[in-house]
Amino acid sequence: MKYSRARAGLLAAASTLCAHSAHAAVIVSGETGGVNPDDIAINPDVTGQDIVLGRLILVNDVLVATPDGELTVNGEGAVTSVSTDQATLIGVQQDTIGTLNVAGDGTAGSASFQSSVLRVGGFDRSSELFESGLGILNIGNGGEVIADNANTPDRLFDGLISIGGSSGACCLTIDGNGTDNVDGIVNVDGIGSRLRGETLLLGDSTLGLSGELNVTNGGAVILRNEGANASPIARLVVSENSSVFVDGEQSLITTDNFAVGFPRDAEEVLNPSNAPAKLLITNGGRVEAVNVRTTGANIGRATTGEVIVRGPGSQLFVGGEIDPDILEGRTGDLVIGVGEWDGDTRIIPGNGSLTVENQASVVVSDEIFVGGSSGQTQEFLEQFGISGPPSNGALTVRSGATVEAQRVNVLENGILSGSGGSIFADVFVDGGTLAPGDSPGSMLIDGDLEFASTQSLLQIEIAGLLNTEFDILEITGDLIAENGFTLELSFLDGFAPEENDAFEFLRVGGDSLLDFALVNVITNGLIGDFDFAVNAVNGVFSLTTLNVPDPSEVPIPSAFILMASGLVGVRLLKGRKPK
Numbered sequence: 326m327k328y329s330r331a332r333a334g335l336l337a338a339a340s341t342l343c344a345h346s347a348h349a350a351v352i353v354s355g356e357t358g359g360v361n362p363d364d365i366a367i368n369p370d371v372t373g374q375d376i377v378l379g380r381l382i383l384v385n386d387v388l389v390a391t392p393d394g395e396l397t398v399n400g401e402g403a404v405t406s407v408s409t410d411q412a413t414l415i416g417v418q419q420d421t422i423g424t425l426n427v428a429g430d431g432t433a434g435s436a437s438f439q440s441s442v443l444r445v446g447g448f449d450r451s452s453e454l455f456e457s458g459l460g461i462l463n464i465g466n467g468g469e470v471i472a473d474n475a476n477t478p479d480r481l482f483d484g485l486i487s488i489g490g491s492s493g494a495c496c497l498t499i500d501g502n503g504t505d506n507v508d509g510i511v512n513v514d515g516i517g518s519r520l521r522g523e524t525l526l527l528g529d530s531t532l533g534l535s536g537e538l539n540v541t542n543g544g545a546v547i548l549r550n551e552g553a554n555a556s557p558i559a560r561l562v563v564s565e566n567s568s569v570f571v572d573g574e575q576s577l578i579t580t581d582n583f584a585v586g587f588p589r590d591a592e593e594v595l596n597p598s599n600a601p602a603k604l605l606i607t608n609g610g611r612v613e614a615v616n617v618r619t620t621g622a623n624i625g626r627a628t629t630g631e632v633i634v635r636g637p638g639s640q641l642f643v644g645g646e647i648d649p650d651i652l653e654g655r656t657g658d659l660v661i662g663v664g665e666w667d668g669d670t671r672i673i674p675g676n677g678s679l680t681v682e683n684q685a686s687v688v689v690s691d692e693i694f695v696g697g698s699s700g701q702t703q704e705f706l707e708q709f710g711i712s713g714p715p716s717n718g719a720l721t722v723r724s725g726a727t728v729e730a731q732r733v734n735v736l737e738n739g740i741l742s743g744s745g746g747s748i749f750a751d752v753f754v755d756g757g758t759l760a761p762g763d764s765p766g767s768m769l770i771d772g773d774l775e776f777a778s779t780q781s782l783l784q785i786e787i788a789g790l791l792n793t794e795f796d797i798l799e800i801t802g803d804l805i806a807e808n809g810f811t812l813e814l815s816f817l818d819g820f821a822p823e824e825n826d827a828f829e830f831l832r833v834g835g836d837s838l839l840d841f842a843l844v845n846v847i848t849n850g851l852i853g854d855f856d857f858a859v860n861a862v863n864g865v866f867s868l869t870t871l872n873v874p875d876p877s878e879v880p881i882p883s884a885f886i887l888m889a890s891g892l893v894g895v896r897l898l899k900g901r902k903p904k
Contacts, residue, residue, distance in 0.1 A: 395423070395424040395425075395426070396424070396425050396426070397425075397426040397427075397428070398425075398426070398427045398428070398436045398437070398438050398468070399426075399428050399436055400428060400429035400430035400431075400432070400435035400436035400466070400467065400468065401430045405435065405436050405437070406436070406437045406438075406439075407437075407438050407439070408437075408438070408439040408440070409439075409440050409441070410441055411440070411441055411442070412440065412441065412442040412443070412444065413425070413438075413440040413442070413443045413444070414444045415443075415444065415460045415461070415462065416458035416459045416460035416461070421458040421459070422458065422459045422461075423458065423459070423460050423461070424460075424461040424462075424463070425438065425461070425462050425463070425470075426463045427462075427463070427464050427465075427468035427469065427470050428463070428464075428465050428466045428468050429465070429466045429467030429468040429469075429517065429518070430466065430467065431466055431467050431517075432467045432517065433467045433469070433516075433517030433518075433519070434467065434469050434517070434519075435466075435467045435468070436466075436467070436468040436469070437468070437469045437470070437471065438468075438469075438470045438471070439470075439471045439472075439473060440471075440472060441472070441473070442472065443470070443472050443522070444460070460509050460510070461510050461511075462510070462511045462512070462520075463512050463514075464511075464512065464513045464514070464518045464519070464520055464544070465512070465513075465514045465515050465518050465544075466514075466515050466517075466518065467515065467516075467517035467518055468518050468519075469518070469519045469520075469521070470519070470520050470521070471521045471522075472521065472522035472523070473521070473522075509527075509534075509535075509536035509537070510536070510537050510539075511536075511537070511538045511539070512539045512541070513538075513539070513540045513541070513544035513545065513546060514539070514540075514541045514542050514544050515541075515542050515543055515544055516542070516543030516544075516575060517543070518543075518544040518545070519544070519545045519546070519547060520544075520545070520546045520547070521546075521547045521548075521549075522547075522548055522559075523548055523549065523550055523559045524548065524559055524560045524561075524562070525538070525546065525548055525560070525561050525562070525580070526562045526564070527562065527563045527564060527567035527568075527569065527602075528563065528564035528565065528566055528567030528602070529564055530564045530565035530566050530567075530588075530599050530628065533566075534564070534566075535564070535565075535566035535567045535568075535600075536567045536568075537567065537568050537569075537570075538568070538569045538570070539570045539572075540569075540570065540571045540572070540576050540577070540578060540610070541570070541571075541572045541573050541576055542572075542573045542576065543573060543574065543575035543576055544576055544577075545575075545576070545577045545578070545579070546561075546577070546578045546579070546580075547579055548560070548561060548578075548579065548580035548581070549579075549580075549581075550581065558581045558582050558616065559580050559581040559582070559616075560580060560581060560582050560583060560584065561578060561580045561582075561583040561584075561612075561614075562583070562584050562587050563583075563584070563585045563586065563587065563602040563603070563604060563630070564586075564587060564588075564602055564628070565586060565599035565600060565601060565602050565628050565629060565630075566599055566600050566602070567602055567603070568602075568603040568604075568605070569585075569603065569604045569605070570605050570607075571604075571605070571606045571607070571610035571611070571612055572605075572606075572607045572608050572610050573607075573608050573609060573610060574608070574609035574610075574638060575609070576609070576610040576611070577610070577611050577612075577613070578611075578612045578613070579612075579613050579615065580613070580614055580615075581614060581615060581616035581617070582614050582616065582617050582622055583604075583612070583614050583622050583623075584622070584623040584624075584626050584630075585602045585603070585604045585623070585624045585625070585630040585631070585632055585677075586601065586602040586623070586624060586625040586626055586627075586628040586629050586630020586631075586675065586676070586677060587602070587623065587626050587627075587628060587630075588626065588627045588628055588665055588673070599628070599629065601625075601629040601630055601631040601676075601678075602625075602628065602629065602630045602631065603630075603631050603632075603633075604630075604631075604632045604633070605632075605633050605635070606632075606633070606634045606635070606639045606640070606641060606685070607633075607634075607635045607636050607639055608635075608636045608638075608639065609636065609637065609638035609639055610639055611639070611640045611641075611642070612640075612641050612642070613640075613641075613642040613643075613644075614642065614643050614644070614645075615642070615644055615645065616644075616645050617643055617644065617645040617657050617658065617659075621643075621657075621658030621659055621660040621663075621694070622643045622658070622659050622660070623660050623663050623675075623677070624659070624660070624661045624662070624677035624678070624679055624718075625661065625662045625663065625675040625676045625677025625678070625716065625717070625718070626660075626663045626664075626665055626675045626677075627663070627664060627665030627673040627674070627675050628675060628676070629675075629676040629677070630675070630676070630677045630678070631677075631678050631680075632677075632678070632679045632680070633679075633680045633682075634679075634680070634681045634682070634685040634686070634687060634726070635680075635681075635682050635683050635685050636683050636684065636685055637683070637684040637685070638684075638685075639685040639686070640685065640686045640687070640688065641679075641681075641686075641687045641688075642687075642688045642689075643657060643658070643659045643687075643688070643689045643690065643691075644657050644688075644689070644690035645657040645690060645691075657689065657690035657691035657692075658689070658691045658692050658693070658694065659679075659687075659689045659692075659693045659694070659730070660677075660693075660694045661677040661678065661679050661693065661694065661695045661696070661718035661719070661720055661739070662674070662675045662676060662677040662694075662695065662696045662697075662716035662717050662718030662719075662738070662739065663675045663677070663694070663716055664698065664716050672698075674714045674715060674716040674717070675716040675717070675718075676716065676717045676718075677716070677717070677718050677719070678718070678719040678720075678721070679719070679720050679721070680721045680723075681720075681721070681722045681723075681726040681727070681728055681743075681746065682721070682722075682723050682724045682726050682743075682746075683724045683725065683726065684724070684725040684726060685726045686726065686727045686728070686729070687726075687727070687728045687729070687730075688729045688730075689728075689729065689730040689731075690730075690731075691730070691731055692730060692731050692732045692733070692734060693720065693728070693730045693732070693733045693734065693750070694718070694734045694736065694739075695718035695719070695720045695733065695734065695735045695736060695739035695740070695741060695757060696715060696716055696717055696718030696719075696735070696736045696737060696738040696739020696740070696757055697715045697716065697718070697734075697736020697737040697738060697739055697755070697756065697757065698715050698716070698736070698737070715736065715737040715738045715756075716738065717738045717739070718736070718738065718739040718740070719739070719740050719742070720733070720735075720739075720740070720741050720742075721742050721743045721746075722741075722742075722743040722746030722747070722748060722768070723743035723744050723745050723746045723763060723766075724744070724745050724746070725745055725746070726743075726745075726746045726747075727746065727747045727748075727749060728746070728747070728748050728749065728750065729749040729750065730749075730750040731750060731751070732750055732751045732752070732753055732772075733748060733750045733751070733752045733753070734753050734755065735752065735753070735754045735755070735757030735758065735759060735781075736755055736756055736757050737755075737756035737757060737780075738756075738757070739756075739757035739758070740757060740758040740759075740760060741754075741757070741758070741759050741760070742758075742759075742760035742761070742762075742763070743761075743762075743763060743766075743768060744761070744762045744763035744765070744766020744767060744768065745763075745766060745767060745768075746768060746769070747768075747769040747770075747771060748768070748769065748770045748771065748772070749771045749772065750770075750771075750772050751772040751773045751774075751775070751802065752770050752772065752773070752774045752775070753775050753777070754774075754775070754776050754777065754781040754782075754783075754810070755777035755778070755780075755781060756777070756778070756780045756781060757781065757782070758781075758782040758783075758784060759774075759781075759782065759783050759784070759798075760783075760784040760796075761784075761785075761796045761797065761798040762785075762786055762795075762796030762797070764786055764788070764817060765785075765786040765787065765788055765793075765794060765795050765796040765817070766796060766797075767796065767797040767798070767799065768796075768797075768798055768799070769799045769801075770798070770799070770800045770801070770802075771801045771802075772800075772801065772802045773800070773802035773803045773804075773805060773835070774798075774800045774802070774803075774804050774805070775804075775805040775806070776805070776806040776808070776809070776810035776839075777808060778808045778809065778810070779808070779809045779810060779811050779843060779844075779845050780811070781810045781811065782810070782811045782813055783798075783810055783811070783812050783813065784796075784813045784815065785798075785812065785813070785814055785815070785828075785830050785868075786815045786816075786817055787814060787815070787816050787817065787820065787822070787828055787830075788816070788817040788818050788820050789820055790822075790826060790828070792829075794820075795828045795830060796830055797829070797830055797831075797832070798830065798831050798832070799831075799832045799834075800831070800832065800833045800834060800835070801834040801835070802834065802835045803833070803835035803836045803837070803838065804831075804833045804835070804836070804837045804838070804839060805838050805839070806838070806839035806840070806843075806844070807838060807839060807840060808840075808843060809839070809840060809841075809842075809843025809844050809845065810843075810844060810845075811844070811845045811846075811847065812844055812845070812846045812847075813846075813847050813848075813849065814846065814847070814848045814849070814857075814868070815848075815849040815850055816848065816849065816850035816851050817850060819850075820850075821851055821852070821873070822855070822870040822873070823870065823873060824870055824871070824872065824873050825869065825870060826869070826870045827860075827867045827868065827869045827870075828867060828868045828869075829865050829866070829867040830866065830867070830868055831865075831866035832864060832865050832866070833864040833865075833866070834864060835864075837861065837864065841859060844859075852874075853873070853874025854872075854874050855870060855872065855873055855874065856870075856871040856872040857869065857870060857871060858871050
């Protein structure tokens with residue numbers, strides 16, 4: 326520890342434990358100084374005082390060795406409820422360890438801890454000690470932790486929790502230090518176990534901080550904006566290097582909005598050394614954002630974010646009600662890969678991915694944007710001449726999983742892919758890629774499919790003649806491609822079609838409105854000059870091999886094949902059907 330560097334900060338912060346706290350009384354639970362946790366049993370209602378578990382302190386102007394602190398609120402013990410109208414700080418300074426255990430007797434709310442502000446792990450910027458402590462919060466067996474002060478509902482920071490955070494107590498923050506040594510850990514385990522607050526922040530990748538939240542076996546995290554000075558939107562915000570796990574039936578995180586991969590500072594840019602911000606929903610867990618506003622729920626906002634929804638019953642829900650005061654009245658969007666204004670003249674691109682698999686589901690009340698310059702914030706900034714490179718976005722739906730929305734927009738640098746998944750939405754591809762199958766496989770779009778231009782790509786993989794050996798895309802609605810699109814055919818594992826071989830790769834249940842003269846075809850994986858035709862009969866589109874190269878011909882280099890094949894005319898043997 327660099328005491329010379331830390332001492333000045335401690336002297337400056339000796340009378341204040343966090344940026345908003347200006348009262349003098351402090352309870353320190355640890356080996357040195359303050360009040361022992363047993364004293365809380367005598368007076369569990371701690372009025373006008375902070376509860377501090379593990380902290381560096383000054384005694385006669387001398388830095389004292391780090392004390393560790395632990396407090397247990399047990400539904401079956403003498404202390405079943407502890408509350409303070411001020412802050413609770415748990416392991417928030419370097420080399421300190423703080424632990425808060427709230428364990429009930431199996432009944433919801435049978436043990437409770439309530440604090441106006443709660444911080445676990447990380448460090449306090451006001452003390453200038455920029456090394457993290459270790460904060461641990463365990464909630465189980467029906468225990469409940471609440472960030473709220475019913476006696477002073479108008480207090481500025483009331484209801485906001487910081488767990489392992491680096492800033493003042495302005496929100497619920499779970500932070501740590503480095504990807505391999507997470508210093509802020511919160512566990513909410515078991516039916517009836519709850520963590521309640523307004524905004525929950527994990528990590529601060531700008532400062533190398535990370536955190537972990539585990540909601541398991543029916544535990545719940547409830548983020549709601551309450552009180553006169555509450556935040557307009559309750560949020561779950563996950564920075565790079567940090568992770569959230571929601572596992573098991575009835576396990577739940579409910580909030581107004583969320584961002585998985587979010588820059589804490591405007592100047593932050595994509596850092597390849599950072600691990601993605603992660604949200605993993607498994608085995609029947611559920612995350613719901615019920616009041617999403619103009620910017621949408623975000624995955625990968627100017628950073629890298631990754632969400633995986635896996636297993637039967639697992640669900641991600643994004644919704645919201647129309648608000649006339651909101652720009653354009655839009656609400657309920659999910660944005661995968663979105664840029665962030667740097668405060669000057671450019672937009673920093675994001676990198677987001679959402680994978681839905683093994684019979685899991687995603688439900689979005691409005692639209693999904695994948696990649697590109699998407700999101701209403703982006704559109705607003707571009708009105709002022711502020712632009713930047715498109716963001717990267719990936720939506721993968723496979724193995725019996727479903728995605729439901731009004732529309733899925735696949736924009737530049739965006740891709741919609743997967744095998745055995747179903748999209749219950751219209752799909753609009755504008756500069757992005759649609760890749761049904763998984764070397765190879767099938768995809769269902771229960772809605773219309775529209776390609777905006779030849780910059781929009783449909784990828785079809787072919788490894789043989791059987792239906793299970795090439796990609797199949799099924800559309801229940803209309804196919805619209807009046808400006809054409811690019812069809813990329815990739816032949817796998819050395820397979821080469823023979824003359825008159827046919828592959829029924831596209832099935833359209835509605836009308837087909839397209840001009841095949843504007844369709845650009847390229848091939849990968851073939852040696853020689855192949856000619857193909859596209860046949861459409863009763864909405865079934867098949868690719869037929871017209872000519873194959875003479876085996877005696879000298880093989881043409883692959884680069885030339887791609888270019889030449891792109892010039893091959895694609896013929897629609899059935900006239901287009903007007904809509």
